[in-house]
């Protein structure tokens with residue numbers, strides 16, 4: 466099986482940005498950005514220092530990341546996204562207009578606006594208590610399988626940074642990706658994986674992508690893996 470390429474995502478910028486979005490990127494994002502130099506000690510990026518460190522890969526519009534950060538002040542959440550319009554969406558929900566430079570920001574939320582795998586590689590072993598991968602880009606063509614985040618090579622990197630007993634949540638509505646997750650999980654022993662469920666478990670805030678999938682009649686599956 467081929468190793469994953471350096472780029473896992475399709476496009477990093479969609480339609481043209483409005484003035485407010487430019488301001489959010491220039492003024493608010495630096496206030497919230499996870500500093501790369503703290504990768505060796507991620508809890509130090511939060512104030513106050515949280516009891517746990519969580520990470521979300523590909524937060525999209527940020528609905529899930531914001532809901533988790535609000536519901537769990539005990540956890541510091543690093544929310545990763547490469548898509549600029551997604552970054553703007555999270556930032557615009559956080560700060561009111563004209564307060565981009567001054568609005569109070571949650572002390573337990575930090576944004577990584579680059580490939581999540583780069584950060585994962587820089588983190589120390591066994592530092593994360595929870596990882597979220599919700600509706601990853603499916604890359605349904607077989608020749609693109611190496612771009613899928615769930616991949617034997619990435620699985621080893623994720624296993625390295627999760628603490629024993631830590632949870633990895635995965636959701637997907639794409640039948641090809643669902644079958645792929647089952648196949649990849651069957652071939653590894655770093656994670657204990659119960660069969661997926663077809664109803665979103667309690668404590669999993671919905672995402673925009675999920676709402677679209679349900680409206681289109683697709684059936685998401687939800688996995689909760691445990692690091693052995």
Ligand SMILES: C[S@@+](CC[C@H](N)C(=O)[O-])C[C@H]1O[C@@H](n2cnc3c(N)ncnc32)[C@H](O)[C@@H]1O
Pocket residue numbers: 473474522523524525526545546547548551579580581582598599600601602603672673674675
């Ligand atoms: C299909 S969307 C789902 C977004 C969101 N989780 C939801 O459920 O609404 C997948 C997102 O993952 C992001 N993404 C893909 N690969 C990534 C990576 N390696 N690091 C960070 N973000 C990534 C994409 O930019 C995209 O916004």
